[in-house]
Amino acid sequence: MSAKPNFRRKRSLLLILTLFVVGLVGAGGVWWWQNRDRAEPGEGGLVVRVETGGAATEAVLTGGGTSDAQLVLTLSAGQAEPKTAARIALAEGTPLSEAEIEAILARLPELLPEDGDVVEFSLPTETLPPPQTGDRVDVPFPPPDAPPAVVEVPTGPLEVLRFSPEGPIPLAPFLSVTFNQPMVPLATVEMLSATEVPVNLTPALPGVWRWLGTQTLTFEYEGDEDFPKATEFVAEIPAGTLSAAGNALAETVTWTFTTPPPQVTRFYPSNGPQKLDPLFFVAFNQQIDPAAVLATINMTNSSLRLATADEIAEDETIALMAESTRDGTWLSFRPTERLEPDTTYDITIGPGTPSAEGPLLTEEPYNNSIYTYG
Known part of the structure; x- marks a missing residue:
């Protein structure tokens, strides 16, 4: 302290x-x-x-x-003084005698019993029943062969429930057809030869026929991407086609689907005044023959020709477009003569523009225009 x-x-x-x-x-x-x-x-x-x-x-x-x-x-530097505390001496204790202990306890009041101190043992109202021993059941090992499963054999004529694609479609990545009865057993290999396929596709395409289960047949095209464009396909399932149960298709089922003809996806240039010797760029949604397409392009009071590789390389904008567009789907052309200044020129592509993928031609023309500075 x-x-x-x-x-x-x-x-x-x-x-x-x-x-x-x-x-x-x-x-x-x-x-x-x-x-x-x-x-x-x-x-x-x-x-x-x-x-x-x-x-x-x-x-x-x-x-x-x-x-x-x-x-x-x-x-000089200060120094802390040592803290010293006085040690408290411990008191020496002596054990009490039996007589002294009895004298102390005698001063306590008498401990009397109270109501509720002693009660009978009470079991809970609901208890789990005691466990029972089970019956011993002997079973043979290995178990006997199970009886064969009962397979319901379908009756009635074979029918085609659904098929796709159908009608005009933008893309056709696959073909599928579903029957109302199993057509092949489950053990059939998923790849079937052309003679085992109940569907005739015209024109014929390279691809793989696969059974999904026993009732659905699909065809996956093995070409670049999707089915060829600008083409009308005919799928036919002839009458008399048999199911796995031997039931026959009563009538021939035929449907068609058509992929789109060529469509312009990009045309350049089209905005602002243009120079008198412009270079044009046109891209399509499918493969084309540039010379055949050029024959269907008309420009006001102008004759046209395809641009050379050097002319395309010298035009930075056209070169970048050609590099970023899928090969075989674009062409570049230019007028054979210089254009008149301060004049509007109309460009028409089609109708009748051909495709390099299929025989269908465009039915509607594509129109655009430019004007020259003056």
């Missing part, structure tokens, strides 16, 4: 001493500043000496008179 007051008292004394030194140095500085012009070399003054360990710093405050007085301050 005495360590904290001593520490606080020492800290207060150190603070007072520090303030005193600062005030003394400040007063001496003021006195020196006021008398610096009157001081002569060699005159004495107040010497302040501050010692910190092994080093010492002196400051001489000169004034008008002579003095050999010195003020010596010694600074």
Whole structure:
């Protein structure tokens, strides 16, 4: 308990001493500043000496008179005083005798029984029944062969439930047809030869016929992407086709689907005034023959020709378009003569534009126009 007051008292004394030194140095500085012009070399003054360990710093405050007085301050690192606490002595105890213990217990009041201290054992109202032993059932191992599953044999004529695609379609990645009865057993290999397929497709295409289950037949085209465009396909399932149960198709089932003819997907240039010798770029949605397509392009008062490879390479815009467009689906052309300035020119593609994938031709023309500067 005495360590904290001593520490606080020492800290207060150190603070007072520090303030005193600062005030003394400040007063001496003021006195020196006021008398610096009157001081002569060699005159004495107040010497302040501050010692910190092994080093010492002196400051001489000169004034008008002579003095050999010195003020010596010694600074050192503070040290914490050890904390000492008085050890409390333990009391020596002696065990009580039996008579002393009985005398202490005799002073306690008598412990009397109360209502509810003694009750009969009560079982819960609902308890689980005791476990029962099970019956031992002997089974043969290995088990006997199960009887064959009963398979219902379909009756009635064979029918085609659905087929696709049908009619005009933008894309045809596959063909499928579903019957109302199983057509092949489950053990049939998924790839079937052309003679085993009940569907006739015209025109014939390279691909793979696959059974999905026993009632659905699909055809996957093995070409570049989808079925050839600009083509009308005819699918036929002849009458008399038999199911796996031997039931026959009563009538021939025929349907058609058509892929689109050529369509313009990009035309350049079409905006703003154009120079008098423009280079045109046209892209289609399918493979084309540039020369055959050029024969169906008309431009007002102009004859046209295909652009050469050098002309395409020299035009940066056309070259970038050609590089980013699928090969075989575009052409570039230009007029054979320079155009007239300040004139509008109409460009018409088709009808009758052919495709390189199928025989169908375009039925509607594609129209665009440009105007030259002037």
